[in-house]
Amino acid sequence: MTIGRIAAPHGVRGEVRVRPETDFPERFAGLRRAFLVRGGRAEPVTIRGARRHGEAVLLTLDGVGDRATADALRGAALAVARDALVPLGPDAFYVFEIVGLRVRAEDGRALGVVAEVMRGRAHDVYVVRGPAGEVLVPAVRAVVRRVDREAGELIVALPDGLEAGTRAR
Numbered sequence: 001m002t003i004g005r006i007a008a009p010h011g012v013r014g015e016v017r018v019r020p021e022t023d024f025p026e027r028f029a030g031l032r033r034a035f036l037v038r039g040g041r042a043e044p045v046t047i048r049g050a051r052r053h054g055e056a057v058l059l060t061l062d063g064v065g066d067r068a069t070a071d072a073l074r075g076a077a078l079a080v081a082r083d084a085l086v087p088l089g090p091d092a093f094y095v096f097e098i099v100g101l102r103v104r105a106e107d108g109r110a111l112g113v114v115a116e117v118m119r120g121r122a123h124d125v126y127v128v129r130g131p132a133g134e135v136l137v138p139a140v141r142a143v144v145r146r147v148d149r150e151a152g153e154l155i156v157a158l159p160d161g162l163e164a165g166t167r168a169r
Contacts, residue, residue, distance in 0.1 A: 018057045038076040
């Protein structure tokens with residue numbers, strides 16, 4: 001599970017600036033083990049220190065002691081194992097749990113598959129791609145009626161005009 005992305009080195013002693021990609025940025029404070037993901041490969045990394053820096057987090061990683069080594073990590077994802085995830089409430093889901101779900105309207109029509117989740121200020125939007133094109137589904141209770149991870153599907157009640165109004169042409 002990706003929790004951040006290394007944006008740039010910070011200073012000359014090997015610290016890296018991480019752009020959090022988590023709803024729980026405070027998790028970096030106690031994080032000691034993670035994975036650096038780049039080029040499709042994940043390698044374990046030990047975190048020696050973490051501190052907030054505006055919207056970013058500055059990390060000191062074991063084995064990264066200078067700016068050049070830190071710069072080589074630019075763009076790498078920082079991930080944690082599933083067992084290190086922060087537990088969520090009963091009606092909350094991680095993005096990786098939503099992407100890939102089949103989407104059906106309440107009347108049974110297949111709309112496609114959740115291809116991505118766009119993060120928004122008010123709410124997320126599920127990008128659903130199917131045979132009829134792309135549908136943008138607001139991730140709100142009035143629209144998303146049921147998330148059934150075991151069945152691999154999402155049941156939605158699209159308001160009139162939403163389906164036709166959001167298709168890509």
